[in-house]
Structure formats: structure tokens, C-alpha cells
Amino acid sequence: MVSFFLAVTVNFLLPRLMPGSAISTLLVELEGAQGGFAASGTSSLFIQQEVKQLEVAFGLTPQPWPVQYVHYIEGIFTGNLGVSILFYPTSVAHVIFSSIGWSLGLVFVSSIIAFFLGSWLGAVGATRRRGKADTTLVIAASILAAVPAFVILMYLEMGLSVNVGIFRISFPTNVGMTPKGVYNLVDFYTLPVLGLMLSLLSGFVLGMRNNMLHTLKDNYVFYAEALGFRDKTVRKMVYRNSMLPNVTGFALSLGLAISAALTVEGLLSIPGAGYFFGLALTSKDLPLLQGFFFVIILMLLISIAVVEMVYTAIDPRVRLGGSQ
Amino acid sequence: MSSDILTKVRKTLFANRFLTAGIVLVLIDLAIGIVGRVWTPYPPGADFGISQPPSLAHLLGTDEFGHDVLSEMMYDTLPTLIVGFGVGLSIALISTVIGLVSGYYGRKVSGVVIDVLTTTALTIPGVVLLVVIGAYFRTASESLGYLVIVFALAITGWAFGAKQIRSQVLGLANREYVLASKMLGEKWYRILFTQLLPPILPLTVAQFLFGTLYGILSLVTAEYWGVLAATTNNLGTMIAFIAANAAYLSNQWWWILGAILPIIILGGGLGCLNLGLDEFIDPRLKVVEPEVPLKDIELPIDQGTVVVKAEQRKVKTR
Numbered sequence: 001m002v003s004f005f006l007a008v009t010v011n012f013l014l015p016r017l018m019p020g021s022a023i024s025t026l027l028v029e030l031e032g033a034q035g036g037f038a039a040s041g042t043s044s045l046f047i048q049q050e051v052k053q054l055e056v057a058f059g060l061t062p063q064p065w066p067v068q069y070v071h072y073i074e075g076i077f078t079g080n081l082g083v084s085i086l087f088y089p090t091s092v093a094h095v096i097f098s099s100i101g102w103s104l105g106l107v108f109v110s111s112i113i114a115f116f117l118g119s120w121l122g123a124v125g126a127t128r129r130r131g132k133a134d135t136t137l138v139i140a141a142s143i144l145a146a147v148p149a150f151v152i153l154m155y156l157e158m159g160l161s162v163n164v165g166i167f168r169i170s171f172p173t174n175v176g177m178t179p180k181g182v183y184n185l186v187d188f189y190t191l192p193v194l195g196l197m198l199s200l201l202s203g204f205v206l207g208m209r210n211n212m213l214h215t216l217k218d219n220y221v222f223y224a225e226a227l228g229f230r231d232k233t234v235r236k237m238v239y240r241n242s243m244l245p246n247v248t249g250f251a252l253s254l255g256l257a258i259s260a261a262l263t264v265e266g267l268l269s270i271p272g273a274g275y276f277f278g279l280a281l282t283s284k285d286l287p288l289l290q291g292f293f294f295v296i297i298l299m300l301l302i303s304i305a306v307v308e309m310v311y312t313a314i315d316p317r318v319r320l321g322g323s324q
Numbered sequence: 325m326s327s328d329i330l331t332k333v334r335k336t337l338f339a340n341r342f343l344t345a346g347i348v349l350v351l352i353d354l355a356i357g358i359v360g361r362v363w364t365p366y367p368p369g370a371d372f373g374i375s376q377p378p379s380l381a382h383l384l385g386t387d388e389f390g391h392d393v394l395s396e397m398m399y400d401t402l403p404t405l406i407v408g409f410g411v412g413l414s415i416a417l418i419s420t421v422i423g424l425v426s427g428y429y430g431r432k433v434s435g436v437v438i439d440v441l442t443t444t445a446l447t448i449p450g451v452v453l454l455v456v457i458g459a460y461f462r463t464a465s466e467s468l469g470y471l472v473i474v475f476a477l478a479i480t481g482w483a484f485g486a487k488q489i490r491s492q493v494l495g496l497a498n499r500e501y502v503l504a505s506k507m508l509g510e511k512w513y514r515i516l517f518t519q520l521l522p523p524i525l526p527l528t529v530a531q532f533l534f535g536t537l538y539g540i541l542s543l544v545t546a547e548y549w550g551v552l553a554a555t556t557n558n559l560g561t562m563i564a565f566i567a568a569n570a571a572y573l574s575n576q577w578w579w580i581l582g583a584i585l586p587i588i589i590l591g592g593g594l595g596c597l598n599l600g601l602d603e604f605i606d607p608r609l610k611v612v613e614p615e616v617p618l619k620d621i622e623l624p625i626d627q628g629t630v631v632v633k634a635e636q637r638k639v640k641t642r
Binding site for chain 2 (some may be wrong): 107129203206
């Protein structure tokens with residue numbers, strides 16, 4: 001709860017420290033669109049007045065920060081996050097909730113595949129340490145960790161969409177629960193999911209491998225082996241005990257869904273939360289940015305809470321204060 | 325005397341082929357970066373025909389602006405690497421200290437404070453902090469540019485690792501040997517350094533490796549959304565141009581390759597380091613060759629002998 005307020009406050013302050021006003025940015029864009037609008041001598045004064053008026057309309061500048069802050073906290077609890085500047089007159093809440101499903105779906109599917117595949121590959125690597133499979137795995141995973149998901153996606157789209165034409169490259173217009181709509185979605189989403197999965201995978205592979213290597217040398221493993229447990233049984237025990245960091249990784253990757261989807265959705269113009277977050281960021285749409293911060297904080301705090309619960313289920317030793 | 329130390333250093337650095345390969349790859353990358361700042365095949369801004377595939381004159385082709393991709397790549401590598409290593413080092417340090425302390429103290433007051441800090445840091449979007457801090461410091465001093473980026477990414481990036489390390493320390497802190505030394509009245513810092521730190525060192529190294537990659541990744545993301553100054557020259561800006569011109573739609577694979585080749589080399593190098601550092605971090609992982617060669621054993625039984633071959637007695641390695 002404390003960290004919730006702290007984070008919410010920091011996120012209240014951050015966008016306000018950002019240079020440049022959203023409305024002037026917007027006006028500059030409009031200006032460019034209308035062409036030569038700014039050329040006349042009186043226009044700069046006119047624009048300044050316009051900015052002031054609009055800022056009053058959006059409730060941005062005239063009030064001192066503490067007043068704004070009270071409004072902000074009030075808005076969080078009443079679900080009233082204000083009106084987006086970029087998509088005026090759509091409300092921030094509407095922009096976020098109509099788009100977040102796409103990002104959550106994309107990241108959830110990618111990270112669940114990455115979690116299971118990565119944990120398994122990591123375990124395989126750890127049991128065959130320094131073998132050919134292990135070496136290839138670690139180096140490939142490290143390279144994938146460094147290359148951004150959207151660059152991996154660029155190559156995937158280039159190979160499979162542009163050249164071979166298996167998957168569609170732009171977000172389908174006809175989506176929904178009809179067979180055709182679902183087919184369209186699968187057709188489009190295969191590559192983004194694959195690309196994001198590959199870039200998430202490395203964390204799970206390396207985390208599992210490194211952790212399991214050391215657990216494998218623990219005394220209880222030798223003990224279990226000496227007792228004559230089968231290799232498979234022993235490996236299962238070690239696997240379970242090495243999983244903790246990966247569980248954290250999984251929950252956090254869900255909590256960070258919007259940030260993770262940022263570039264992938266930006267590249268392909270998927271109308272998801274990541275895409276709109278990016279737009280809000282570049283156009284300094286303050287109310288929208290703040291709304292996104294709030295949702296990101298909420299999702300992260302929930303996922304962290306879930307992690308703590310899962311920990312106690314998987315590893316009873318972690319139970320805090322259990323020893324007293 | 326000094327040659328002794330040198331030999332020792334050399335022996336440690338080149339203890340196994342993975343470590344050697346890792347160091348060599350990272351050094352190659354650094355060399356590309358440093359050379360690129362002094363010499364490139366063509367001046368980075370020189371104009372040639374646009375979008376030419378690789379040829380002998382242009383090993384990595386030219387981009388849509390008619391610039392030589394190889395020259396651009398070499399020129400842009402060093403800042404990218406500096407940001408990466410800076411972020412990696414800071415994250416490894418911060419996350420280890422905080423993970424250790426908060427894990428050890430569990431639910432006590434200081435632990436709660438650190439918990440709150442961790443959670444807060446985790447929720448601040450790094451890219452946004454980058455913009456804010458960047459904008460403030462750029463006016464103060466242009467030359468601080470990349471330092472600011474490292475600072476912003478370190479502040480927002482340590483929490484993930486700290487949480488991982490903390491979860492590991494939580495498991496360790498309740499183990500018998502730690503409880504035993506607590507009861508024997510061992511000082512808290514001795515317990516932290518001698519009993520809790522060694523087993524989590526592998527995670528620290530992992531934080532460095534991941535932090536470096538995270539630094540580069542965030543830099544690219546930030547550049548992609550254009551939140552940093554457009555005047556900077558790094559692989560991120562290069563990739564941003566690639567995305568903006570949708571080079572993947574027109575099959576310009578060489579342009580994309582040029583932008584990520586140094587990142588791939590670095591990733592490969594860090595992967596090798598990861599493999600090679602295993603046994604330094606945890607000496608139990610050292611593959612021990614038996615000093616005396618194993619011989620076949622002959623066991624006499626009632627009728628004849630049973631021979632246990634030497635290769636069957638090999639020490640099991642995992």
C-alpha cells in the first residue's frame with residue numbers, strides 16, 4: 001500500500017517534469033498540417049493564447065501542483081482518469097481499456113510459452129553442462145537477449161510474410177469470435193507472439209540454467225543420489241527448487257506487459273496498449289500518460305503480490321517469519 | 325615477482341576456452357567501437373547509391389539514405405557499448421546489495437523500507453525517466469549525455485534483479501548453517517559476506533550480463549520512440565531509422581544486420597562469459613580430473629573374475 005502511493009506519486013511527478021507542453025506539441029503538429037499557418041507575424045502570439053486557453057480547458061497549468069495532486073488521487077479512486085488530449089474527446093479510461101486486451105493477450109501467450117520452453121531448455125542445458133547442446137543454447141539465448149523483440153520480428157516478417165506470404169503483416173480489420181475473425185487473428189498474431197517469445201525466452205533459459213547448475217551440487221542432491229533415487233526423480237526435485245527466479249520473471253513479465261508490447265505493437269501498428277503508450281509518450285499527452293502509469297503500477301503490484309503467494313506454495317522455506 | 329602475478333592473471337583469464345572466447349568477442353566488439361570513432365571505411369555521412377545490397381565496395385551495403393552501412397555501424401558502436409556496460413555494472417552492484425539486505429532482514433523494519441523502494445523502482449517506467457532526466461541534464465552539460473542515460477536506466481533497472489536475489493536469499497537465510505551462525509553470535513555483516521553472498525554471486529554475474537543487455541535494449545527502445553536527442557549517434561538511432569523506413573518490408577536485410585551485428589557479437593561474448601565463469605563463481609562446478617589415472621579393477625569371484633573397466637568408473641559430471 002505504501003509503495004502504491006509512493007509509485008503513484010512518483011508517476012504523478014514524472015510527466016510533469018517532462019519538457020514541453022502537450023498542447024503546444026499538438027498545435028505545432030496542426031500548424032505543420034495546415035502549412036504556412038505560422039508564417040504570418042501575429043500567429044505566434046495567437047498560438048500562445050490558444051495554448052493557454054486549451055490548458056485551462058484540460059485543467060493542466062493554472063492550479064498549483066498540490067491541487068492537481070488531490071484531483072489525481074481522487075481520479076484514481078473514482079476511475080475518472082481524465083480526457084485524452086491526443087484522442088479528444090475520448091476518455092483516458094476508454095483508450096486504455098479498449099486497447100489493453102491486445103497487449104495482455106500478446107504478452108500472456110508469449111511469456112507462458114517462453115516460461116515453459118525456457119525452464120525446460122535451461123534444465124536441459126544445466127544437466128548437460130558444457131556439452132554441445134548447452135553451449136549452443138547459452139550463446140543463442142544471450143544473443144536473443146540482446147536483440148530487441150521488434151528486430152527479431154523484422155526478420156520474421158521479412159522471411160515469412162513479405163517473401164513467403166504465409167502470415168498477414170497488418171492488423172486485420174475483421175476480428176472477433178467468428179471462425180473467420182479468429183483465423184485472421186491467429187494469422188496475424190503468430191509472428192508477433194513468436195518474436196516476443198524468442199526475446200523473453202532467453203531470460204528464462206539463462207535464469208533456470210544458472211540457478212539449477214548450483215542447486216545440482218547441493219548436498220541434498222548427493223544424498224538423494226546416494227539413497228538410490230532415480231536420476232529423473234532427483235532432477236525433478238532440483239528443477240522445482242531452481243524455479244523460483246523464473247516464477248518471479250514470469251509474473252513480472254505479465255506486470256510489464258504494456259512496456260513489453262511497446263515496440264512490437266509500435267512496429268506493426270497493433271491497436272494495443274503498448275502502441276497507445278508510445279503515442280502518449282512521444283506526443284506528451286499528459287492525462288493519457290498518467291492513466292497508463294497508473295495501470296502499469298496496478299498490474300505490477302498485483303503480479304508482485306501473486307508472486308509472494310506462489311512462493312510460499314512452491315517453497316515453504318520462504319514463508320516469512322516461519323522460523324520464529 | 326610481478327611476472328608471477330602476471331602468470332596468475334593470465335591463467336585465471338584463460339582458464340577455459342569459453343572464458344577466452346567471451347573475452348575475445350567482447351574485445352573485438354570494443355575494438356570495432358574504438359576504431360569506428362577514429363577510422364571508418366567511408367566518412368559516416370558520405371553519399372552513395374541508395375539501398376544497395378552488400379558488395380565488395382560496401383561490405384554491408386548501403387541504406388535508404390545512401391550511407392555505407394558498415395561505416396555507420398562502426399561509428400555508432402562505442403556509445404552503445406558504453407551505455408550497456410555502464411548499466412550492467414551499476415545494476416549488478418545495486419541489486420546485489422539491496423537483494424542481500426532485504427532478503428536477510430525479511431520482514432523487519434529495514435526490510436520493509438527496502439521492499440517499498442524496490443516495488444516503487446520496479447513500477448517507474450525507465451523510458452520515461454530517461455526523457456525527464458535527460459532533458460534536465462542536457463541543458464546543464466552536453467557531454468554528460470550518455471552518463472545521464474546510464475543513471476536513469478540504473479535507477480529503474482535494479483529492482484528486477486534485487487527481487488530475484490532477495491527471493492534466493494530468503495530461501496538461504498532460513499537454512500540450518502545460517503541459523504547456526506546466528507545462534508553462535510556471528511556478526512550480521514559476516515553472515516552476509518561469508519555465508520549469503522557466495523551462493524548468490526552467480527545471480528550477481530547474471531545481473532551484470534542481463535543489465536548490459538537491458539541497457540542496450542532500453543537504449544534502442546528509447547531511440548525507437550524518439551525520446552532522446554536526435555543528435556546522438558548509436559545503434560539505437562540506426563535501428564530507429566530502419567523501423568521508420570520499414571526496411572523489413574523492402575527486404576533490406578543487410579541494413580538491419582549492420583545495426584545489430586555488434587549487439588549479436590556482444591551477446592555471444594557475454595554468453596561465452598556466462599559459460600566460462602561458472603566454475604569461478606562456484607568452485608564445486610570445476611570438472612576435476614582424477615590425479616592418478618584410473619585402472620581396471622579385477623575382482624576375483626568363485627568362478628573367474630569380474631572386470632570393472634576404468635571408463636565405467638569415470639567421475640560423474642553434470
